[in-house]
Amino acid sequence: MNEIVRDHPHTGYRLAEQKAARYLASLQGQMESRAYVAALTADIHEWKKTHLPPFSGLSLQSLWKKKPDTKDYYRYIRWLNYTGKLDNYLDRSVSYIYMRDLGKALDSLDTQERIKRAVADLNRYLLKSARSGEGEEPDFMNLAGVYRWAQKEGIEAAVIWVFAKLRSVAAHIPEGMNAEHAQRKLIKIIVGVILHVIEELDGNVAPAERSRRLDEAVRLGYSYGLTYPFVDDLLDSQILTAQEKVQYSELIRSALLTGAVPELGGWTGENMELIAYIHSELSEAFTYIKQQQRPENQQLFFEQSLVFFEAQDIDRVKVLTRTDYTNEELYIPVILKSSSSRLIARSVTSAPEDEGFEERTFFFGLYNQLADDFADMTQDMMDGAVTPYTYYLKYHKQRPDLMNPFELYWAVISHLLHHVYHSGAKAREVILDRAINGLRRYKERVGADKYKETMGIFAAGNPEFNRLIQTMVRKAEEVDFFDKLLRDQMIEHLKKDAGEQQEFFDTFTNVRKLINSELPFTKPQGLPAMKEQLMEAANYSLEGDGKRVRPILTWVMGVKEYGLAAEAIVPLLRSLEYMHTASLIFDDLPSQDNASTRRGRVTLHQLHNSAVAELTGLYLIQRAIGEQASLDRFRAETVLALIRYSARKAEEMCMGQAMDLDAKGKILTLEQLNAVCFYKTGVAFEACLVMPAMLAEVSETEINVLKRIAYHMGIAFQIKDDLLDVEGDTSILGKPVGNDAVNNNSNFVSILGQEGASKEMWEHYCKAAEALREIPRNITFLKHLMNYVVNRER
Structure with a gap:
């Protein structure tokens, strides 16, 4: 019947292919007799x-007729509930997941009871979120919502880990691959593996065991799901050369046949850097899956994975210009890859199989794959991809034998x-x-x-x-499904998020350039020598590679959110950066943190001496006050109130630094540390949010919310600094790592450990994100700034 069956060296693959051939022959008989039609x-x-x-x-x-567009997620959920359709909608949706993802038989009383419970839980969750989440993305599509779920399940460490992994994958998806599609599939696999594990847990499982199993599921889901963007999608794309694809396929095949990942060795090709990253990630993932497998399950996992990979590989090399593919060559790989992908998800977790699970999964896969290929037919035809649909479209007139x-x-x-x-x-x-x-x-x-x-x-x-x-x-x-709603929402969310993120970085870059151009002091003719020296020292400190987060935030809030004239708030931007730079100069002094580099350059006291550094810091503070006093396009009362507020914040920052110095060599409580870092860092964030709001004369209620956001974002920022002092790269940070340990400084890492500090950072991130939802406008820049704060590398 087909050459692949005879020639393939692996027994497991040959047996799977023979089973697929028998299934195909049975279906072909039904089609020829038309028995299925009646x-x-x-x-x-x-x-x-x-x-x-x-x-x-x-x-x-x-x-x-009044049915809302499904893109309006919350309104659609409310409409389903109002019309009495929500329960049935969720019941068929959950039932389908139990069939497709979990391989369950729906006539099982136990399965029916589980579906009923899942529907009730989902119903309560959706109605609660629909009432409170108007205008927001669903909780499961934002970092704060997912982290809150992780806290409830006691798996914060796994979710923090997977956040970092997903961010890394997104950064390494090359041009020419669909980033949103790749990320969606990876997330879908993670969720699928979690579902498999949750299905195996019952009410008698101890909380600690439940947390352990779910932690493992998150990591296994990522480890298995990573193959979709970095094996299937990569090999389907035109990123790699033909020779690189052959090399890469042989590496994967060798790993599945031997159970050990080969070294990259003598890899040659223009995509070396990309392949090195992927090889490292996949090796780590492969090793993790292997370690979690029970010995008796390992062989099954490798066999199923090899079947999936070989079926994909056979399908991948087909070309639409070839006219002689047989029905067996078209359909058998489809049957194999569609069934084995679900079987792998099950075997990854080493879960016991229900009676009939493998048979149901095997036969269900083709149904699912044919539906997906039909949906993608237009794009596949444009791409020249061979699927049963595209091949039939192209050759059905000249090939009457085609199914x-x-x-x-x-x-x-x-x-x-x-x-x-x-x-x-x-x-x-x-x-x-x-x-x-x-x-x-x-x-x-x-x-x-x-x-x-x-x-x-x-x-x-x-x-x-x-x-x-x-x-x-x-x-x-009543034929639509919740998972399709989620799919559409996720694609829309990922595209929107990517666009917002690009806009965030564009704004950050452009406003940073504007601010950098406004900061330097110009030296007029006839300037006294000592003043010239102070100006030069101040310019030296200002010219460093500063992030300018604070004045950028002020510009966005003032211009984009409150509609203030950009040129009118330039003095405020200068004042904020002058105050911040002054605080860094003092912070670096030998009498304080004794830092040798700052912003990628030698610190000012190292370049000159401590006296020059101290005087330059004072000079910058005075110039900052002068800039605030020159905000002449606003009411005098408002500017005076702003200067008074600024003076209070400066006092608090001094107090924070004094508290920090006093804490050297002492073990602080978490409450004390929160106070220190808020006064050192959070106060500056507060000023950046509150001062443009004061100029815009917004309500006191909104200002209070901004203060809460700043409090939590400031602490999260400081915790990230503490983590970078342990984990960071000096070449990226622009300052030495390990300073806190050298100076015997008490910080979040020294008190809580790295994992505890990470959890505390994400707790403050969540509180800032939750406060942000109270503001009656969608400030996307702030959302992405918060993401930047916890994900930055410097």
């Missing part, structure tokens, strides 16, 4: 009784309903809901004309059956 027609007539609106039912039809993948899809559905799920009513409900929803989504995406043209090609052989299907596509109600 059975499926009867199924659809039974199914439609609960899905077509009553002939005279104007009330339901009018409600349907029609659309007809095969319905034959698979019939096989699932009657031979796998034993004509169960719930399975019929869920599978047909999904099939009709898939066609409807495709029609909405490509338009009615293109859809009609497509159906004319794929459904011409069964006109009567097709008329029934198309009636259902036009008229059937």
